[in-house]
Amino acid sequence: MGISNIIFIILFIGAVVWFAFNVKKIISNIQLGRKVDRSDNTGLRWKTMIKVALGQSKMTARPVAGLLHIVVYAGFVIINLEMLEIVIDGISGSHRVFEPLLGGLYSAFINVFELLALGVLIGCVIFFIRRNILRIPRFHKAEMKTWPKSDANIILVIEILLMTAFLTMNAADTNTSGNFLVSSGLKGFLPIDENSLYLIERSCWWFHILGVLGFLNYLPYSKHFHILLAFPATYYSNLLPKGQFTNMHAVTNEVKLMFDPNADPYAAAPEPDPNAEVxxxxxxxxxxxxxxxxxxxxxxxxxxxxxxxxxxxxxxxxxxxxxxxxxxxxxxxxxxxxxxxxxxxxxxxxxxxxxxxxxxxxxxxxxxxxxxxxxxxxxxxxxxxxxxxxxxxAPQEWNGMATNIENNGAPWQFAQADRLNWATEE
Amino acid sequence: MSDIERIKVPTMAEMMAAGEIPEILFWVGCAGSFDDRAKKITKAIVKILHNAGVKFAVLGAEESCTGDPAKRAGNEFNFQMQAMMNIQVLDGYEIKKIVTGCPHCFNTLKNEYPELGGNYEVIHHTQLIQDLIKSEKLTLKGGGGFKGKKITFHDPCYLGRANDVYEAPRSAMEKLDAELVEMKRCKQNGLCCGAGGAQMFKEAEKGDKEINVERTGDAIDTQANIIATGCPFCNTMMTDGVKHFEKEAEVKVMDVAELIASAADL
Known part of the structure; x- marks a missing residue:
């Protein structure tokens, strides 16, 4: 274990701890909310999560953005398997620890990762063009100025750089027997002397892993946190008909009291429950x-x-x-x-x-x-x-509407007694 | 000539006095009771019920606003007062099944009354019409003189997205010998007419266009002769939209019930 491994371990632990700290902050912020029970119907909830978050079923309502998103999403998730090797190498000082273990299969894995990386790269470039050159209107509404606008572009640029580093790293690596699908095409652009290649390979390796750790810690500050929260958010989806708005129980209690003929209007207010939420x-x-x-x-x-x-x-x-x-x-x-x-x-x-x-x-x-x-x-x-x-x-008209509903049972000022007039009039 | 007078519209009170129990309660709604245009839809529904031999009744003067616009505006007290009063009336008559002439009443009765103690089987009138046609209780004569006509259906939000009823109105209209065309935004992606959320009862907020004009534009783009809908408020909004485009001569706004009643020659 050399000095570079020690640096790696420190940075890695630091990144994970910092990320955990920020996630904890977000969780405690979420817990500031009022109670709502979404513990029912676990079967349907899992199904919804698998279909909507994992399966991206609603993304394709807009086919171009939807398909590109699936490419970027699948690529990003699967390429992260490669992170396991990178982390082990970083800690132990090994180089491509899985290559001797997996043999021929190793090349197959890396080829898949490279193809996905290329997909992510192309996807992100197209996203960047859609956002900044084609100027799709929904990316340029009033709330998308300043930080939200930069946030989106930062994410795309980071992903483009990470994928480029990953592919360049593979292309410059002389210590692998593999000649991978995508990166082999990049070799022509690189110098040929061993020292330069080694330097490029190491720089890309470090850039990539530090980029990933940095990106991980960027998530909690960014809209990009959706890559994690999309799963619980869909799991806890509202499963009721969309038209069913919540019932306010506090109001129900009061209304019931008003309807109760036995209620004593002069009764002392009930002892307030000290545990009740205000x-x-x-x-x-x-x-x-x-x-x-x-x-x-x-x-x-x-x-x-x-x-x-x-x-x-x-x-x-x-x-x-x-x-x-x-x-x-x-x-x-x-x-x-x-x-x-x-x-x-x-x-x-x-x-x-x-x-x-x-x-x-x-x-x-x-x-x-x-x-x-x-x-x-x-x-x-x-x-x-x-x-x-x-x-x-409330707007004046809504006050009128409420008064009408209370007084004559319709949002307009018509007498309730006339409700059946239509049945006899011409 | 209105032949509605030949149909006696029984109230629940009369039914009960006569010791009879209707199969279904027709919940007319405020628009259906008071709005001149919507009253025609109400009458069409009555004709259909009568013609199909459905034993129905209305609440008449005992009906009251479901509270939908109050709830959407945010006035939960107003809503729950209405709901509790209506539930007392409905339960007093031991109502089991309700058909509504309005998607807002439909949604509220079906989804929001159960938690307040009102449990009924609630259907929208287009669902009833679909059933009546399917079970051949209602037969359309020919296809109702819609030959060569194009009809486009505007999905009311509280029927469609709110309750996933997309097929009933379409299947009810299938028997008409008209061509059904879809707007570019339809079903789950249908655009609101602008009336929901109690917007019907106030001026729209400041903007650069009226929602009903935007939506009527979609309908006019289909070259349809008839804009069909299943909601009295959508009907008002789309009718105003057609006026905005000065297309009253070419484009009519009709409820599915009116189209079916006219095709069945009722």
Whole structure:
């Protein structure tokens, strides 16, 4: 074991520890959410996860992006098997530890990895072109300025560099009997003297492994965290019909009391349960949302399919379901970092405005479009509830509508007694 | 001439007084009760029920808003008050099965009443029509004079995406001798008409286009003569959209129930 192995071990452990630390922070932020039970129906949940996350079934609704994504995703996942060898080599000082063990099979493995790497490389280049040169509209909406825009490009550039390093490393490696499918084509571009090749091979090896460790630690700061959270996010998908909005039990209790002829209106309020959560109606802050809403916000990779299908967004309204997810995540990061200290801000009003929330038609186009079943609509609904039930903040017409519903059982001002007039009129 | 007068529309109260139990309750809905355009859809549904020999009743003055727009606006109190009152009425009559004339009532009764204690089998009128045609209780004469006509179906969000009912309205219209054409955005990918989420009852937020105009554009692109739908609110929005494009002469907006009632010569 030489000095380079010791450096490697230190960097490797450091990277894993730092990553774990950030993941723990995200988990504890997610746990700030309200309770929601998604422990039911495990069979269907596994099936949904396998189909939607692993099988990418919703990605192909847009064939070009969908197929390219599958290439990049499959490539990225499978090439990571090669990481095992790289890590063992890095720790022990061996070189291609599996080559003598696997014999002829080794070349086959590396050939597959190289083909996949080429696929990832091409995929990422096309993604980069789509985003920056073809300027697909959903990548250039109002919320995709500054950091979100750079984040996307950083991810693509890192992946392109990592794959290039991996292939160049193989091409420059003189200590393998293998002559691999893709990298052999690169040999012509490299110098021929042994020393230069050795230097290139070592540089690429280090660049690749440090790049991978760096990328791993970039994930928690990036929308790219979806590569991990897509799995739990789909597992804990809402399995109910999309039209079924949650029932507010706190309201049910009060309404039941109003309907109870035996209820004593002068009775003293029941002793408050010290263990009961103090509930607000709806959501003003991230911790008024469920943990699943919060997990969703970290799972969103800002692809914008939701917003490009949203009827409000398409007609120039302020609402963008993607922005709802991004705002929730950004506020959650801030809220979590405050550790309970009030910073005078809240998700509602400081991040998400009334005008955005009011533009929603609750049509579920966003939840349908999301490739990993995220649910911006339930966040919008919780905040609408807060606006109306806690702030009495409704457009004048909605107040009229509510009054009509209460007084005459219809959103318009028609007498309930006239409901059957249609049956006898011309 | 309206032949609806020849059909007696019985109320639950009358049925109960006569000691009768209907097979199904027809939940008319607020639009179906009060909106002049939607009342025609209500009458078409009644004609279909009557003609197919379905023993039905309505609640009449005992019906009240399901609370859907209140809930979507965020007013859960308003919604649950409505729901509890309606459940008391429905349970009082021991209602088992409901057909609605509106996808919003359909969704709310079917999905949101059970947790408040109201458990019923709820279907949308296009599902009922599909069943009646399948079981040959309802027969269309010829194909109803739709020869050479193109019909495109606009999926109401609360029927389609919200409850995965895509085939019933389409299969109900299959028997019409018209050509069914799909819009570029249809079924799961259908675009909202703009009325849902209680938008029907307020001005749209600031934007650069009205949603109903965007959607009606999709329908007009298909060259259809008839935009069919299954929701009174979609009907209003699409009708306004057609007016926006000044296509009232060429394009009609009709409910599936109206198309079927006219084809069955009811």
């Amino acid at each position: 509930v607000r109606f709806g959501a003003k802050e991230v911790n008024d949302l469920t943990w699943k809403n919060l997990m969703d916000s970290y799972s969103c990779t800002e692809c914008g399919r939701c917003s490009s299908e949203c009827p409000a967004n398409q007609t120039g309204k302020l609402l963008s379901p993607r922005k709802i997810m991004m705002d929730t995540r950004d506020r959650l990061e801030e809220f979590g970092a405050n550790k309970g200290v009030d910073d005078g801000k809240s998700l509602l009003h400081d991040y998400i405005t009334t005008e955005e929330l009011r533009a929603c038609t609750t049509c579920n186009a966003c939840t349908q479009a999301c490739p990993i079943n995220l649910d911006p609509l339930s966040i919008i609904m919780e905040m609408r509830r807060y606006l109306i039930m806690e702030e009495s903040n």
